Amino acid sequence: MLSFQEKLAIIESFPELQRKDVSLGRINFQYNDSIYDKKNVVYHLHPNGNGFVYGGHLHGEETDDKGMINIREYSADALHSLIQASIRSLSPKTAKEQAITGNAPEERWKGPDKQTLLLIHEDDLWYVYSGLNMEMAFETRAEAVQYLHEEGFSRI
Structure with a gap:
């Protein structure tokens, strides 16, 4: 399992995401160019390493009822790919x-x-x-x- 700092470094490598600190030390990362009302790509990244990535528009990904995917056990490559896919799913088409x-x-x-x-x-x-x-x-x-x-x- 990646540490909080490792996950944070991967997420912060996406310049299109804006960091928003929320309660209990958790952090959200928003994609303000989203074509949907949904702007949170990373939701409630917690210092214990838990957090979620929005996958509501991704095909073949298992999500909760809010379209979120738990990233606790994700590898660096898998997390990077998931965030990239999430951003792309929220982006306008060329x-x-x-x-x-x-x-x-x-x-x-x-x-x-x-x-x-x-x-x-x-x-x-x-x-x-x-x-x-x-x-x-x-x-x-x-x-x-x-x-x-x-x-x-x-x-x-």
């Missing part, structure tokens, strides 16, 4: 992303050469996009995820 996805749910995947692919579920199929180009189509999410993993991509 014009290119909006053209591709519209209102369809999407997942971002980063590859070995820092290439980003989008996985989009639409019309009962799962599409993999690189920029504006559709790369592959799959009948199930499991097939698409297997393909992405085989190609060296991981979800962000």
Whole structure:
């Protein structure tokens, strides 16, 4: 388990987050550019190492009824990835992303050469996009995820 200071250092490495000290030594970190009313990305980080990251718009993450994910046992890499995904889920889409996805749910995947692919579920199929180009189509999410993993991509 990471210490409070280690978690704090990871969280503070995100310049888009603003620190807000709250009661009992706990700290929140807010993303003020959120397109949703939800602004807390990190909620109640406690000196004992416990805390939460907002995951209400993330697919495949187990959250509580408020959309929060407990980060007590997270590794440094997992915590960094989760915060990055949380911020991205609260961010406005670029014009290119909006053209591709519209209102369809999407997942971002980063590859070995820092290439980003989008996985989009639409019309009962799962599409993999690189920029504006559709790369592959799959009948199930499991097939698409297997393909992405085989190609060296991981979800962000």
